[in-house]
Amino acid sequence: MDAQGTDSPEAPRRARGRPRKLPDARDEGNRRRELLRGAARLFRSRGFAAVSTRDIAAAAGMQSGSPFYHFESKSALLHAVMHEGMEHAVRSQQAALDGVRADALPQERLAALVRHHFEILFGPEGDFIPVMLYEWRSLTQEQRHSIARLKAVYEAPWMPVLQALHQQGRLCTAPPLARLFILGALNWAVQWYRPDGPLSLDALAQQALALFLGPPAAEPFHLPAQPLETPA
């Protein structure tokens, strides 16, 4: 009620009354982000074609025509959701891999990738990637190429890990197919896993890894001390 437009450095912050959202230029990035987040949530739960631009505007507290001030079209908004989601996922995955020891075993690297992938699907920004996964067909061809490029960057680090596991004999599927099946199994969890349920993301990742790699023990196949012959 009082102190409108008071996010200048001098204005004292009051505990009550959220700071007003100002329509000036400095705020535009935030309004755009609100549109993206609302659109991601709506696209994920109802599907691109079933959500109107009016729904998206209302979710951001705007009038019906206002999203078109920030985005050229509804289609551009969908593409932006996917693009921002993938850019975040790529950066986040790289950070996760950087946190793995340099001498880590391939199964530890796969564990990091799987655990991170679940974080992307069910973490705080968890609507963006499912939209990409399930609204692919709503993109134009050029938009698909643009997202496909980012997807290739995201999936690239999986291949050396799967190849190493294949050579060790812990993975009996051709690595390119293994990647498709594994990411499919993980992505499908969007359909049934509930983050607020009894199963933690850690436990979910562990169970998935057990399915692909067998027993999580350090020694493969529960063999006694007898060393495993490694193919040249």
Next chain:
Amino acid sequence: MDAQGTDSPEAPRRARGRPRKLPDARDEGNRRRELLRGAARLFRSRGFAAVSTRDIAAAAGMQSGSPFYHFESKSALLHAVMHEGMEHAVRSQQAALDGVRADALPQERLAALVRHHFEILFGPEGDFIPVMLYEWRSLTQEQRHSIARLKAVYEAPWMPVLQALHQQGRLCTAPPLARLFILGALNWAVQWYRPDGPLSLDALAQQALALFLGPPAAEPFHLPAQPLETPA
């Protein structure tokens, strides 16, 4: 051009000129089926909300209002696609299991289930089940219950097989989670597998099984003749 309405038993069949589709009562089942098949194909490729009832009518060679002679609403048409697809899948899966020897190993039963599942996804009626998989959110709550019942029937035979494999130690994931991950990996193939590509459905199924069960050899874990201890 000639011989209109000549599918009475006396009329000789000509090689040229398809027999005309008659609008009389005997044909209604076929017209309904054509609507279902066209709707399934369109829903799969473009999504429920992005397909108009006019598109569906045109695919069956009808005028815009005519689908509503066969189905109460667009929503009822979607539900019918899923329901027919699931009823067919349940019957077909039962037949596939009936074709397995009574003393078959659990891994052979899983192979039959996986192979059959790919047949459902990529066989001649291959649009119906993907629509069910990817348009779940477009159903009303009552429709969801109706389809969920059929889905439970379809998935039921997977559990004893996975439990047996778990007890044998060939599956290291809790069977209910294994079922979700495995069906997810298979269902995701809808996004990337092309039946007209170089990889056959048999090879696809074999690669998937290798991922879940390890080496396809009869002896688990490449152990020598030494028998595996089976838990009581």
Next chain:
DNA sequence: CCTACCGATCGGTAGG
């Protein structure tokens, strides 16, 4: 970013 609006398209229906 809002107001006011446009042309197009949509699901569905009455009557035959």
Next chain:
DNA sequence: CCTACCGATCGGTAGG
């Protein structure tokens, strides 16, 4: 199953 039609909603825009 077709013809002709209705009310509602949609993506998008001009002007401020």
